Amino acid sequence: MKTKHIGITLGDPAGIGPEIVLKALLNHPEVYELCTPVVFGPLPVLKKYLTLFGMEASLISINDFKKAPEKLFQNDILVFNTPLVEPIPEPGQISAAGGENSFKAINAAIEQALEKNICAIATAPINKQSLKKTQIPFLDHTAIFTNLTDSHHTMTLFVTGNLRIFFYSRHIPFKEIVNALDEERLLETIKVCNQYLKQMGFENPHLAVAALNPHAGEDGLFGTEEIDIITPAIERARMANIRVTGPIPADSVFHLASRGRYEAVLSLYHDQGHIAAKTLDFFGTISLTLGLPFLRTSVDHGTAFEIAGKGIANETSMVEAIKAAARYAWEND
Template sequence: MSKAYIAVPMGDPAGIGPEIVVKAIAEDSLHEEGKVVIIGDKETLKQAADITGLNNLEINEITKASEGRYQPGVLNLFNLANVDINKLKLGEIQGAAGKAAFEYIKKSVDLALDGEVDVVATTPINKEALAAGGVNYIGHTEMLADLTDTDDPLTMFEVKNLRVFFLSRHVSLRQACDMVTEERVYDYIVRCSKALERLGVKEGSIAVAGLNPHSGENGLFGDEEVAQIAPAIERAQKDGYKVEGTIPADSVFHIALNGKYDAVLSLYHDQGHIATKMVDFERTIAITNNLPFLRTSVDHGTAFDIAGTAKASAVSLVEAIKLGAKYGPKFKR
């Protein structure tokens, strides 16, 4: 099986993105996983190499992914040359940096839509910097949805043997509870099953987490499980989907981690985030599953407080690239 081409946008130039990019590329073993291209700014990456002591890293400018030299010690770069290094202030919110970060992502998406790369593995961006730069998106998911004309992108986290999908993302807990309806739960069971298949997991089994303590104890602690979730599960089972639930949230993630289920449907943001990050914070990787291409992502921010100090860990980015390499060749467009 051929190696996947993986595009990595550099992230906010004022954050830790450039540093974790050069640290990741400097890991020789990463080049055995896939063919990685960086979309960013050469001067910013040279500065990051100086900060991290990786001055021996060769930056190879390319205009096509096929021009890359995929070997240890080489960083293959689509250089957008869109940062004035003399004005860049590390660790600070800047409109120019937010605008540049968006341009890296857009170029990555263009490469993926053109079929030049198989995977986009994203690095941190900053919402305030985006806004200051006139980029009107609140985050990666919304940005990618708009750039690819995708309705309601499907988020999945993976860490070790645990995969978690989310019924809702960035809404209040009150709104998240209101979104637990029979139609939405059924729709997500179907979509999650199809997403697993796209990743090469055929006839994947899904467990639906309970919303209330002990899954509501048959209506004693809330009736969402009885009134909304159970009918959705029964309907999906009749339609041939491998789904069980509800299973109390205090045990379902542990059960899935130990191999009984291929994935868990979490009913709100923090329910699944806490579960995955307690398994391994740095190695919890996000996948956006129903785009025209596979997208993986680090699950941390720009960390302005340590930008320019060389303290940032590249573990999450390395894992995001590895996960892209794992699923990229299997992913069904």
């Protein structure tokens, strides 16, 4: 049986994306047992990092999937060559060229996924400051994917072993978290989480909602958001026959979920869930974007400019992101 094509975007060329993508494909033959990976990005960037790290690979450029080779040999890497925006930034350098090259690779992968030439996309990290230096009107991966696919209810799901974490809000300043809490929106988010868990194969999923305040507010002693917003939304979700518990103090809910008490946790803000997942297994955590016309997976870390170009980046999360994209793509076909 011919394996499915999984797109892999190269990320910011000044970050660790090129390094972890090359390491994932050249050092992990199990990836090729699950799928046929296709790297999206400029060939000159890949060639630069192959030379820098002393790696050997045969880069096979394809822009027509009908002509893609069915059999690959050791160290063959299929590349959907995207136009290079020069100059190639040096490792660790914030630049408009880095942002534009990142975006062109993502855009090309999305186009091919919508045309069903690839069945899922695994993304290497991009840099928000480099994106900001361009005219591209998007802050991050999720915004790019949501807008370019005309999607409306995308959600991020972190997977770390048995722990699954959804996010109510993501990249907003900490001082705006409370103002972002809304009963109707929280109720809708709980419903969407329940729907996605069922799509992933859980017949009657049990969702936990993390509390915002210490000790879940302690009956209003440390804040009233649990009383005024979170609990009412949960009670309404239960009336809609959704199996949901909370609000549960954040210092225990993620541990309980990792032990199997709940199928997933709804984190109320970015760091609340990120800290839990990355403390449990920093390199093994992957991110899934649900609600798109296709599956997108990602590493759970950033461009790591401080170690870019040094050859010491750990590719585990990239490997797991590619493997997850391949596994879920098969199951959802």
